[in-house]
Amino acid sequence: MIMQSFQPPRRILMGPGPSDVSPRVLAAMARPTIGHLDPEFQSLMEEIKGALQRLFNAPDHACVPLPAPGTAGMEAAIMNLLEPGDRAVIAVNGAFGGRMADMAGRAGATVVTVDHDWGQPVDVKRVEAALAEAPTKVLAFVHAETSTGARSDAGPLCALARKYGALSVVDTVTSLGGIAVDVAGWDADVVYSGTQKCLSAPPGLSPIALSKRAQEAIRNRKEKVRNWLLDFNLLMSYWGGPDGSGGGGRTYHHTAPINALYGLHESLVVLFEEGQQAAIVRHAKMHQALAAGLEAAGLKLLVDEAHRLPQLNAVVVPDGVDEAGVRNHVLKNWDLELGAGLGPLKGKVWRIGLMGASATPWHVRLCLTALCEALAAQGVKLDAAAVLAAADAKLAA
Amino acid sequence: MIMQSFQPPRRILMGPGPSDVSPRVLAAMARPTIGHLDPEFQSLMEEIKGALQRLFNAPDHACVPLPAPGTAGMEAAIMNLLEPGDRAVIAVNGAFGGRMADMAGRAGATVVTVDHDWGQPVDVKRVEAALAEAPTKVLAFVHAETSTGARSDAGPLCALARKYGALSVVDTVTSLGGIAVDVAGWDADVVYSGTQKCLSAPPGLSPIALSKRAQEAIRNRKEKVRNWLLDFNLLMSYWGGPDGSGGGGRTYHHTAPINALYGLHESLVVLFEEGQQAAIVRHAKMHQALAAGLEAAGLKLLVDEAHRLPQLNAVVVPDGVDEAGVRNHVLKNWDLELGAGLGPLKGKVWRIGLMGASATPWHVRLCLTALCEALAAQGVKLDAAAVLAAADAKLAA
Known part of the structure; x- marks a missing residue:
């Protein structure tokens, strides 16, 4: 067995952790x-x-x-x-x-x-x-x-x-x-x-x-x-x-x-350096943008708005959509990692993390773009431009 | 409190671990x-x-x-x-x-x-x-x-x-x-x-x-x-x-x-890449060189030769020598870390590691040089050149 140095592939980490370092x-x-x-x-x-x-x-x-x-x-x-x-x-x-x-x-x-x-x-x-x-x-x-x-x-x-x-x-x-x-x-x-x-x-x-x-x-x-x-x-x-x-x-x-x-x-x-309060505000804002985009795409979050974590977004998989297929699509085509559901939520949700260095407008926009493409590939009809516009409106606020 | 990035000092690690990475x-x-x-x-x-x-x-x-x-x-x-x-x-x-x-x-x-x-x-x-x-x-x-x-x-x-x-x-x-x-x-x-x-x-x-x-x-x-x-x-x-x-x-x-x-x-x-057997031979050889130098310096190892680990050398502190003083000297003057004794051996031995990337001729020669200087500073009479020569003879073997 010849072992060679490990060179990790590019990954954008938007699952439940680790986040981008x-x-x-x-x-x-x-x-x-x-x-x-x-x-x-x-x-x-x-x-x-x-x-x-x-x-x-x-x-x-x-x-x-x-x-x-x-x-x-x-x-x-x-x-x-x-x-x-x-x-x-x-x-x-x-x-x-x-x-x-x-x-x-x-x-x-x-x-x-x-x-x-x-x-x-x-x-x-x-x-x-x-x-x-x-x-x-x-x-x-x-x-x-x-x-x-x-x-x-x-x-x-x-x-x-x-x-x-x-x-x-x-x-x-x-x-x-x-x-x-x-x-x-x-x-x-x-x-x-x-x-x-x-x-x-x-x-x-x-x-x-x-x-x-x-x-x-x-x-x-x-x-x-x-x-x-x-x-x-x-x-x-x-x-x-x-x-x-x-x-x-x-x-x-x-x-x-x-x-x-x-x-x-x-x-x-x-x-x-950023400030703890500034980081908290940033996480909240990125969540608002992501949530607006998800809503525009016709997707629902699992948790009621009053109790939602901005940094961990459990998105309900729509009927007829192949949960793992979407994650595989965004991994293959966008080097983007999203999380699967655990236990009783297995196959029923995606978990999208907006944590630390992964809580930026770039991540929100990339994730929505990749998700729209993956859903469209499964025959879901949606307007990707409108999805991004909904997120952008929150990001500009 | 302003925190700044931590920049570690130069250290040569020849204690009981960690070794040089x-x-x-x-x-x-x-x-x-x-x-x-x-x-x-x-x-x-x-x-x-x-x-x-x-x-x-x-x-x-x-x-x-x-x-x-x-x-x-x-x-x-x-x-x-x-x-x-x-x-x-x-x-x-x-x-x-x-x-x-x-x-x-x-x-x-x-x-x-x-x-x-x-x-x-x-x-x-x-x-x-x-x-x-x-x-x-x-x-x-x-x-x-x-x-x-x-x-x-x-x-x-x-x-x-x-x-x-x-x-x-x-x-x-x-x-x-x-x-x-x-x-x-x-x-x-x-x-x-x-x-x-x-x-x-x-x-x-x-x-x-x-x-x-x-x-x-x-x-x-x-x-x-x-x-x-x-x-x-x-x-x-x-x-x-x-x-x-x-x-x-x-x-x-x-x-x-x-x-x-x-x-x-x-x-x-x-x-x-080096080969496991080659690494074992290297550790043994570095130990032989260190031990020869220590002997030439009049120092004794704690463990009988038949049971000695090449990679961990417990050296008996001579009577009248300040154990911590020697470690402090080599740390201050040579950025060299040696180990102290634990438990009943506290104050009685130094522990010199020759482990992995710290098991090289350079480490053996630096350690003996620093140790001779520290002992001389405490009034121990020794011939540093002869100590290095004893080690070099083993390294050349």
Whole structure:
């Protein structure tokens, strides 16, 4: 077997993540590797911690990037907070709520799910009813369901956790950087995300924020965490002491993925140059343009307007249209990646991401052009010029 | 706070890892990110699986790179194989054996450690005595102890596991690519490594090989694995079916760290171009040269010659020499990173890595030059020219 260097093809990433990575972030990934215990690397770690506090709006939380993809943030939150016998209430309104419930069972918890139809936001009243039934250690939910494009209302849900003495766990994998994530305002306990969505860095890291309440609960566990790599009692010492303040010195734990952290750092430099609020406004505007174009093409979004994520658009596949055929067409003819549906939405929706560097007018216009062509190839009658004009009107606004 | 792009300083990496990463691997990391479900990326995954089988010499094992640093390989091996009540015998002759024992406890196993002085190889007879005491599910040991530089004899230890009906777990984080790793020859069950040692890719991935026996044991577990991200029953479906053959299709699990996998792939292209055997010979030769120079400088290695790892040299700090002072000197004056001792060896040894792209004559000569200067600065009398000449004689051989 002769192996040759891998040269990736051109791709325009408008699926559920990864999103397009900017050349600046790619260039940062290629800078020379230095040691993870190097004083200069430790300065970088401190800067990343501060930047994540700013990104999450979590000045009093310990914030670090975990050395594995977004799922590691979920696993860390669940495994560190829950012990055998603890009760966990988990809102399930898509694939990722279901994953949380699976993990909570592995932690030994008694798991109560509050199940919703996919595409719906989490119902605050039904969650309250579940919390009122019995003392609960953790309330977990997904802020931005990547599998459906639904946004849930994180503030009231975190407030419920406080009211019933539970710790809140919030999945912001797809929301962070694309819509407002306000950890301090929500008074949330453990909030995690990923790098490959609205931060537009490659996948492989999971930024996470821990409240002082969560830190205390983890310190006071009866049993060891069922995970060594993600055990915050060990991991935080590597990142500078029990509360991540740097006051406790540093202890070797794992070896940080150094070049991936260069990439995350640069993606934060890029984001703060634009401004977090400006980035949020940009995501909203691109969504308005895409949605206008989709409407002009006669397509419908799965989620009600009030709960739609701008960065993840689940588009209902019209009757008679071959879902995979459309994705294959745009991949083949436009190097454009769109997402398929998961679970009960398989074959029923396309997922169009407008995340980070993929949330630009160019992406919106390319996507609508490619989609119109693919639909026309399947015999759907539509006016591609009118579709683009509808989007352009929003882009010009 | 104004954040600026991070520009790493020049560093020559001769600690216990990461090692110097070649420009080719860094360039590969910077190629455009494509989707993890893209057909082209799936071809890359297949190629990496095959290359890992070749690297481990494990044609009948399922081989994949886990999406987190080397410790994830250890955690995956332990957490997938062990269930509550299982007995595990773990040889501890350094920091990493101890870590395995900690993890096995978290898996709910009954843990029996066979403890050694740090710097000693694992004692096959004492391990056999522990296995003979009671039925055992897992025998785990470290092939190449990064904390001490000791190589243990993997073949006889794996044979003992077979004899007593246990599954073997072998840590080859520091050995793979630097000395022979022969998974088929050893008839080993679960063998894992890291990317930042002798493969000279950045840290962040953990290649792992699973025997058919191990796969069957994992399929037949009574309880779910206490780890979702590293649960092979889920993870292997992402990598192409239960046995990783690709026959079962692919199921979304996590999002692979795409650019890190570009880097691993390129590091394997580089290694196979050189030839695995040639790389092993190179590591041995660089070690001979370094050891000759150290001897000429009056320095001693911690580990007996018969069990020394060429790629990890633990050098005893002479009486009266300030251990950290020497490391600080070479870092400040030569941009050279050497490793400190861990645990009971803290302050007592330096760890000098000759791994992958850091195993060259240039590195050996630079290291000896810098070390002589640092020792002279502390009043140690030595003849630097004679030290280099001793190394050069071996390099010329």
